[in-house]
Amino acid sequence: MAGRTRIRSVALGLLSVLAIAGLIALGAWQVHWMQWQDRLYEQGKIVAGSELATITDIEAGFEYGFDVNILRVQLNGFYRHDLERYVAAAMNGEPGFRVLTPFIEELGYVVLVDRGWVSEVDRAPQSRSDPRAPEGKISITGITRVNAVSRFNLLPQADLAKKIWFWFDRPGLIASLPTGLGETADGQAGLNAMLFVQLEPGGEPGDGRLPLVGPPEIKSGTVHLLYAIGLFSLAAILAATTVRCFWRRRRKARKTGHLPGSKI
Structure with a gap:
């Protein structure tokens, strides 16, 4: 006993x-x-109103091991609105999606730009009542986001048929795009940027309301x-x-x- x-x-x-x-x-x-999170929060406060970097500056910094997260950047080129991708995200408790659109930078980079948020009913571009979809060669400004949210084990796999992801899976999103995207006039393949760019308010031409653009969501720890x-x-x-x-x-x-x- x-x-x-x-x-x-x-x-x-x-x-x-x-x-x-x-x-x-x-x-x-x-x-x-x-x-x-606190480091990101402090970076976010510092970056407001800072000078704009170029995509080559950002990529070079990334290659040499510098912290290039949450920096203001300017891109020059054009969108491929026909290749929109969506990442599930809620806003104020309402389910919806972040709209990610490939941007073909004139220096040969393909950059996934987070253009803002739409509700579930406005996911399809043709369903948006007040769309904003600038065409042709433009300049846009945004914030670099290297450390996007990683996938948790309980999240489902991407729905490729509907072009919906449930986390910011940059390699998966890039792999879903057509080959040869961003190819230059002399036949050189486009380079896939190693980060996302989150559009800042007023960061692209156009007066349309959708997708909704707000300041970068960088919370304290x-x-x-x-x-x-x-x-x-x-x-x-x-x-x-x-x-x-x-x-x-x-x-x-x-x-x-x-x-x-x-x-x-």
Whole structure:
């Protein structure tokens, strides 16, 4: 009987240690994300009104390992509106999509531009009541987004038939485009940019309302701090409960004379 009790105690102790370690690890991960989110937030405040870079500046910085996330950039070229792609995203609780359109930069780059948000009923271009779709050679300005949201394991795969993605899967989005896109007059293939560009308000010609363009959504890491505090608190509570449980078991065993390892 004492042997079984001891085995149960050891098993519960190990499970508690594993649970506490898991909670601490999750809390540390939330702290890491908080720090990363705060860096983005500070970058977002600095970038407003900063000078415009070119796509070659951005790509060169990316190749040499510089941080080129959340920088203002100007692109010159034209859109391929017939190749729109969509990433599922909600706005103010309403389901909808971010509209990503390939932009053929005059320097030979193919850049996926996040032109804004549309509701589910306005996903198809022909269904938009007040569309904005500038044609021909234009200049646009936006914010570089290298660290787009990654895919979570529970998210579904892309619906290629409807051109819908559920996360910012740059390689998958690029692979879905026709080959030869952005090819120059001398037959050189276009270069796929290593990032997205999020259009800034007023960043492209046209007076149409859709897609809706707002300032870049760069939030502070406060929510991750709250998650971390919650996880560390749970770890502390579980640790205190485990210690108290074992202390009470040992105290009871002393009273009855059945300490672990003693003979009955």
